[in-house]
Amino acid sequence: MELKFIIESILFSAQQPLSPKDLRELLATAAEQSEVAGVKAFKKTSLDDIIAVLVDLEHEHDAAKRSYRLACVAGLWQFASQPDYAPWIKALVGQKNRPTRLSQPALETLAIIAYRQPLTRAEIEQVRGVAVDGVMQTLVERGLVVQIGRAEVVGRPMTYGTTPVFLEYFGLGSLDDLPAADELRRIVVQKPESLLTVDPGLATVPPEQLQMSEADGAARPAEATPAAASGEGGSPNAS
Amino acid sequence: MTDYKVKFEVFEGPLDLLLYLIKKEEVDIYEVNLTQLATQFIEYIEVMRLLDLDIAGEFLVMASTLMYIKSRELLPVDQQVTPEGEDDDEDPRWELIRQLVEYKKFKDAAAQLQTMEERQENVYPRLPGKPEFDTEQALVKANVSLFDLINAVNSVLKRLGQRGELRDIFEDKWTVSEKIESLLTALRERSQLKFSALFASATSRTEVVVTFLAVLELIRLRQIVAVQGEAFGEIEITRAPQPEPAVPDSPGEVAHPPS
Numbered sequence: 001m002e003l004k005f006i007i008e009s010i011l012f013s014a015q016q017p018l019s020p021k022d023l024r025e026l027l028a029t030a031a032e033q034s035e036v037a038g039v040k041a042f043k044k045t046s047l048d049d050i051i052a053v054l055v056d057l058e059h060e061h062d063a064a065k066r067s068y069r070l071a072c073v074a075g076l077w078q079f080a081s082q083p084d085y086a087p088w089i090k091a092l093v094g095q096k097n098r099p100t101r102l103s104q105p106a107l108e109t110l111a112i113i114a115y116r117q118p119l120t121r122a123e124i125e126q127v128r129g130v131a132v133d134g135v136m137q138t139l140v141e142r143g144l145v146v147q148i149g150r151a152e153v154v155g156r157p158m159t160y161g162t163t164p165v166f167l168e169y170f171g172l173g174s175l176d177d178l179p180a181a182d183e184l185r186r187i188v189v190q191k192p193e194s195l196l197t198v199d200p201g202l203a204t205v206p207p208e209q210l211q212m213s214e215a216d217g218a219a220r221p222a223e224a225t226p227a228a229a230s231g232e233g234g235s236p237n238a239s
Numbered sequence: 240m241t242d243y244k245v246k247f248e249v250f251e252g253p254l255d256l257l258l259y260l261i262k263k264e265e266v267d268i269y270e271v272n273l274t275q276l277a278t279q280f281i282e283y284i285e286v287m288r289l290l291d292l293d294i295a296g297e298f299l300v301m302a303s304t305l306m307y308i309k310s311r312e313l314l315p316v317d318q319q320v321t322p323e324g325e326d327d328d329e330d331p332r333w334e335l336i337r338q339l340v341e342y343k344k345f346k347d348a349a350a351q352l353q354t355m356e357e358r359q360e361n362v363y364p365r366l367p368g369k370p371e372f373d374t375e376q377a378l379v380k381a382n383v384s385l386f387d388l389i390n391a392v393n394s395v396l397k398r399l400g401q402r403g404e405l406r407d408i409f410e411d412k413w414t415v416s417e418k419i420e421s422l423l424t425a426l427r428e429r430s431q432l433k434f435s436a437l438f439a440s441a442t443s444r445t446e447v448v449v450t451f452l453a454v455l456e457l458i459r460l461r462q463i464v465a466v467q468g469e470a471f472g473e474i475e476i477t478r479a480p481q482p483e484p485a486v487p488d489s490p491g492e493v494a495h496p497p498s
Contacts, residue, residue: 086363104251171359179351
């Protein structure tokens with residue numbers, strides 16, 4: 001018996017999403033209840049093996065282009081339909097019970113928190129350029145964001161981070177699945193070495209090494225001369 | 240009521256407005272003419288004031304920053320003063336551009352989150368019910384009383400009466416036992432029937448009554464169960480759970496009830 005298909009069959013019948021640990025326990029329980037050697041063999045399956053098999057299964061189902069896929073949401077695995085088939089499933093089981101969609105300010109604030117957590121309210125406001133009190137309250141009330149600690153600065157302000165509810169709401173397996181996670185977690189906008197020579201009336205001259213296009217993003221670090229990165233100006237690592 | 244003000248929803252803040260102005264100019268953030276931008280920004284604030292919109296403090300702070308940048312532009316580089324407490328490196332233009340670039344990235348990320356939010360609305364997890372190996376679950380819903388049934392059939396009869404005066408006269412061809420058969424056949428094909436659907440095709444008062452008698456008879460014989468999901472909701476007819484677990488799916492047995 002192949003571990004992959006055992007895991008698949010469990011997830012197919014599961015009434016709730018299961019974690020790799022849940023699966024490991026199930027394998028152990030089944031081994032205890034059974035006398036069959038083939039079942040006992042999986043008594044001590046390692047978590048790594050289970051995770052590897054889950055990822056394998058996920059890819060297989062994706063490659064098969066079925067109407068459903070094996071999805072990992074907030075670290076828990078389950079089968080779920082592809083969004084394209086929603087009209088028919090909706091007719092069958094009814095509208096999903098979802099809270100109202102988030103407003104634009106809420107989404108922006110949430111994006112900043114998701115990529116930069118943990119961070120304080122002041123740091124969020126610094127990025128957005130506006131006060132976020134009302135929006136933060138909404139996000140906390142909806143359980144998408146929680147206080148996760150205090151910053152080691154004057155006044156010890158609260159720091160905020162996202163919750164598993166956040167991952168569930170957006171269908172993310174983990175924070176690493178956020179789009180462009182690496183880039184946005186720490187945007188270090190490099191200050192050009194010779195700043196923008198002044199031309200009266202024309203404020204800025206384009207610093208060539210700072211072209212915004214995403215494709216060039218990777219080339220940026222090469223330009224980061226030590227002089228420019230000396231610290232004060234360019235990149236306030238908000239800490 | 241007098242406190243009510245229309246919020247300027249279009250722009251989330253001064254950075255959002257600046258991004259909009261830059262986008263309108265169709266230039267890269269890094270290539271934007273900040274002096275021109277300052278003028279446009281202040282024009283917008285003027286318009287907002289004309290419209291009596293609440294101008295948030297952040298807009299005014301940004302306006303003053305822009306004015307400061309603009310005023311600096313008027314001086315030759317060698318005569319520009321570095322304000323106290325500010326490093327030579329800290330060019331206000333750069334600071335603003337850096338902030339804009341960062342904000343823009345998060346705004347884009349927010350747009351992606353929005354796409355994912357909409358997508359996730361349409362993803363249905365597979366949540367199979369726990370297989371119930373006893374068959375009591377139909378009784379979770381309230382069993383309807385005889386009066387509920389009479390009430391329901393009464394409204395069917397009323398509706399029938401409203402269908403209009405002119406109609407063909409048919410021979411009453413239905414008997415209770417025939418209706419019982421057809422009901423059981425229908426229930427073999429579908430797991431449940433709506434009470435009102437039983438009478439949808441009825442052409443005469445007699446047929447309604449005969450059908451109703453068939454329903455009552457089947458309930459008495461414990462062949463079917465009538466349940467009502469909610470108060471005043473639609474009454475549903477389902478097959479009665481078969482007490483004999485040995486033959487779980489035997490239509491023949493349904494037709495010949497133990498009496």
